[in-house]
Amino acid sequence: MTTEMLLADEVSAIPLGDLDVSEPALFQRDVIDAYFARLRKEDPVHYCPDSAYGPYWSVTKYKDIMHVETSHQIYSSEAGLGGVVIDSEIIQGAEGDLELPMFIAMDPPKHDDQRKAVSPIVAPGNLALLEGTIRERAGRILDSLPVGEEFNWVDRVSIELTTQMLATLFDFPFEERRKLTRWSDVTTAVPGFGIIDSLEQRKQELLECAACFRGLWDQRTKQEPKADLISMMAHSPATQNMSPNEFLGNIMLLIVGGNDTTRNSISGGVVALNQNPDQYEKLLANPALVTSMVPEIIRWQTPLTHMRRTALDDADLGGKKIKKGDKVVMWYLSGNRDEEAIDRPNEFIIDRERPRQHLSFGFGIHRCVGNRLAEMQLRVLWEEILKRFQKVEIVGEPQRVHSNFIRGFTSLPVRLHA
């Protein structure tokens, strides 16, 4: 029996009513799409009455996800109702008694005011100002890598580059840049899983983070405006009068938003190309394909598997009756494999016709505000990789993150070929 046949048996053996796709191990084993495929076919809007996170609805088809995304008046992102992740504890961890208001977990009108204040900062016009520095830093990391020797791409490139990019974006003290990664990990951490031991510890670390950013804010306000996110926020009329809590909440959102996601897209691109050598050949023959490859990597990897909403009212969805208060999970990872919406969705195709038509950034009023920034970073990175290395070859088993939210890698053993 092939692995596929065994997996098909595993999935079909479970009664439909018992199917629970929230189990992190399914994602770590990377078998989750066999489960999603069954739901897309047999029960696209699927109620799971009991899970580690309580009862919840799974939305598995692209068009139904799009419907939820564009119906924000029914499907709320409000932190007070549990936020935007299936595990309601995470937003408690992020916001909790520290009061870090993040507009990702707000509804209009408050959401709109906050988003409008921040979004010009990461808009394409400003990105152009940042591209040069990002390219320089990507180049320097790549130049420091050993050729012909095995190393962990996740640590030396994905995490390192993402951290440096965050430091660049904020013009954060370069030698202390790993604090950004730490604070980001801490923001969404739940005690007892290796990141923090207690909520008190989390609070202390985030107070330190607040003080640090407050210092940078004060410094930048006094200086001439320049091209970094803190200076931009300190000088823009829309943001310069933000309360300290709002400022910190927005900073944390920008950091968290650009942390794991970018990291895992960087790793994901290497995995995708290695698993599809014909596409790697195509890329080497025509480096201009980086532009269409980048969104395809983001679709293929789907760095955040889902986003969650809470129903503010009873509603109809895909033939089912959602009740007020129900938890509704939009599985982007499933929608991105929906063949009714995407042509040959399981294939990694670097020159797809409409590569940006995917769910990884979400849609609607909460669509990822950093989406063009993310694409720019990946594009610049791949341009620099292609200038230097004939191949980034995976030489060992990739290890995946144990999570039903973050889809990524903890380890990726590679060898570079000049």
Add this chain to the structure above:
Amino acid sequence: MPTITFFEADGTKHIVDVENGISVMESAVRNDVPGIDGDCGGSCACATCHVYVDPAWIEKTGRAEASMEKSLLDFAEDVRENSRLGCQIAVTDDLDGLILELPVAQY
């Protein structure tokens, strides 16, 4: 078939013959007009088909009215009085000769 003229932000002109019934966004994407994206495929769910309707044509196309289009335009860059989402303008014979300007970047 109606004709639409798209002007890129730098002034580059694209004259395109388009089918009735499809949106202005679809017309642009199918004809490879640069500067208009349509990431959501026309579902009024992003804002990457942002266009400026030439003042002479704004009465024919109308301004953004529906709440979702207005919300999304609210978050777009450099939004003006004559801003619309291209996926919300359907091509008809009435719009033959329509002139649209594209923003510097979609977001």
